[in-house]
Amino acid sequence: MATLLIGYDTESAAVGEGLARFLGPEVPQYRLALDPESTRRGVALLARLHEELEAPCTFFVCGRTLLHAPDAFETLAASPLFDIQQHTYSHVVLREVRYRPEGGESEAVLAETPAVALREELGFTSELIRRYLGRECIGLRTPFGYYRGLLGRPDLLRIVADTGHRYVSSWGRNEDNGNPTPWVQPFDYAEDGFAGILELPFQFWLDGIWFDAHGYGEGRAFRRALEGAIDEVAERDLVFATAFHEWCAVAADEEGTGWIRGLLQHARRRGVEIITYTDYWARTTGAGAPGGGRAGSRPGAVEPASDT
Numbered sequence: 001m002a003t004l005l006i007g008y009d010t011e012s013a014a015v016g017e018g019l020a021r022f023l024g025p026e027v028p029q030y031r032l033a034l035d036p037e038s039t040r041r042g043v044a045l046l047a048r049l050h051e052e053l054e055a056p057c058t059f060f061v062c063g064r065t066l067l068h069a070p071d072a073f074e075t076l077a078a079s080p081l082f083d084i085q086q087h088t089y090s091h092v093v094l095r096e097v098r099y100r101p102e103g104g105e106s107e108a109v110l111a112e113t114p115a116v117a118l119r120e121e122l123g124f125t126s127e128l129i130r131r132y133l134g135r136e137c138i139g140l141r142t143p144f145g146y147y148r149g150l151l152g153r154p155d156l157l158r159i160v161a162d163t164g165h166r167y168v169s170s171w172g173r174n175e176d177n178g179n180p181t182p183w184v185q186p187f188d189y190a191e192d193g194f195a196g197i198l199e200l201p202f203q204f205w206l207d208g209i210w211f212d213a214h215g216y217g218e219g220r221a222f223r224r225a226l227e228g229a230i231d232e233v234a235e236r237d238l239v240f241a242t243a244f245h246e247w248c249a250v251a252a253d254e255e256g257t258g259w260i261r262g263l264l265q266h267a268r269r270r271g272v273e274i275i276t277y278t279d280y281w282a283r284t285t286g287a288g289a290p291g292g293g294r295a296g297s298r299p300g301a302v303e304p305a306s307d308t
């Protein structure tokens with residue numbers, strides 16, 4: 001069955017060091033990602049939308065964001081509709097990242113995080129989620145995303161496993177380090193010695209990258225692109241995992257243009273199942289729900305039919 005996993009990287013006030021490397025007049029919307037008020041606005045907007053449509057989703061929360069705006073997460077923690085996992089403490093990268101916004105003058109070069117710091121980032125954020133929200137963290141979305149995820153990096157997978165994580169969502173780029181990401185399907189890291197860690201790639205376009213390329217006023221166009229992706233997913237019986245952001249829902253006017261609402265509604269029209277990342281992990285591995293068998297031991301990619 002075709003499946004949609006909606007994930008929100010919830011990171012406002014946690015990404016200053018990275019964004020400072022390419023902030024400029026060409027992308028003023030990024031400044032919303034520096035303000036904890038964007039978390040309050042964005043999370044409230046998204047919670048209302050998902051409650052109205054009764055559509056479950058996963059919030060991948062930065063620890064620093066949680067500390068800046070703990071009140072923003074009270075509704076999420078109180079509802080079984082919302083899954084809460086982590087996005088590191090301060091939006092640190094696991095692998096080197098190079099990124100230049102479309103038309104931007106500056107390229108961000110973010111060095112790989114030292115292992116000792118990464119271990120502390122993951123462990124501390126899981127503890128914060130447990131302490132403030134009463135949830136156990138088993139899933140990690142890596143900031144930015146990487147081509148081939150964490151394949152070939154057993155050192156990083158060891159840290160992920162040692163900090164209690166059972167799945168990671170890290171493959172979010174194509175071979176040119178951009179988007180759209182091909183339809184890489186879930187797989188485990190058995191070839192690196194970690195069969196117990198499931199990779200849930202996030203495909204197609206990250207919202208921010210799409211809006212960098214097409215304009216933050218083009219939410220309706222992005223909705224149409226996402227609806228086209230759903231058609232492809234439905235026809236090919238694929239898993240589609242999104243990477244959206246709470247600040248981007250504000251910056252790109254989701255309320256006015258319905259780019260997330262349209263995606264969810266079209267998925268329902270096409271009979272695409274909507275579940276959380278963690279429920280998909282549990283069902284696939286047999287860890288907490290019936291079903292399974294969707295993930296393989298090696299990755300395979302299906303190229304998107306279109307990229308807009």
